[in-house]
Amino acid sequence: MLNQISLVDLSVPMFLALREGLEAVLVVVIILLYLRKTNQRIYFKYVYLGIILAIAASIAFAIIFPLVFGEFTEIEEIFEGTTFIISGIFILTLVLWVSKEGPRMRENLEGKVENSIKTQKVFSISFTAFIIIIREGVELVLLTTGATSQGSLNQVNVILGSIIGLIISILIGVLIFYGIKSINLSVFFKITNVMLILFAAGLITYGIHEFIEAGIINPIIEEMWNIEHILPERFPDGNPATPEFLEIIGVLLKALFGYNANPALLEVIIYPVLLVSIGVISALIWKRNNN
DSSP states (O other), rough: OOOOOHHHHHHHHHHHHHHHHHHHHHHHHHHHHHHHHHGGGGGHHHHHHHHHHHHHHHHHHHHHHHHHHHGGGGGGHHHHHHHHHHHHHHHHHHHHHHHGGGGGGHHHHHHHHEEEEEHHHHHHHHHHHHHHHHHHHHHHHHHHHHHSSSSEEESHHHHHHHHHHHHHHHHHHHHHHTTTTOOOOOHHHHHHHHHHHHHHHHHHHHHHHHHHHHHOOOOOOSSSSOOOTTTTTSSSSTTSSSSSHHHHHHHHHHHOOOOOOOOOOOHHHHHHHHHHHHHHHHHHHHHHHHO
């Protein structure tokens, strides 16, 4: 039976994998539902081909990425800072994509599939499924690589948590495909975009924090406040007076949103700037494509 620490370790990668997996699964389900609705199940195999290739490529990236960048682990802050910032940039690209496609996600996907069938460029169906899944796969690898460096997290728990999260997302997709006839994707992707913006701003800001720790960036003021004794970043944090549930919340906030208990002035400035600017740009793109 898993102890409490193991459950905390599993929860971070599980949540990340569930989020990434659910986004990819829902889009794939849209394609499959359209093919089923139009009695074109013969093209299911092209979707499955794209899925298989994307999974294989994601696994290969998960193996290669630590090997290529492993040499930076000796400079831990630089490695973690780079990982967090790259992850944040990847999420930013996803925010822009969701903002553009979200309002008419179903119509756009169905149109692409129908055009592929009409023009007999059926392998473009595979390519569409591949791009959707590989983007989420690469992002998940980057995020979990950063998560591995947090507190008590280790590779075994990250892998196991990710597998559980992906299985849950697949089960949800199966239920939607065989049970639910329709889903309000516009509302779903609006909620998703808000979460993605929070993720991106937090990850980039915490990446900058790591560069400050490495002495690469000037913090302006090194510490604006310190609430480590109230909401720590580690589980356990070594302070017997701190309630365990706060330690758990702190670990989750750090891994998912880049929470820092003792931020520098530069971090305090950058986070709201990123949050507002990304949010405004996303809202404008969404509004333009919803007209």
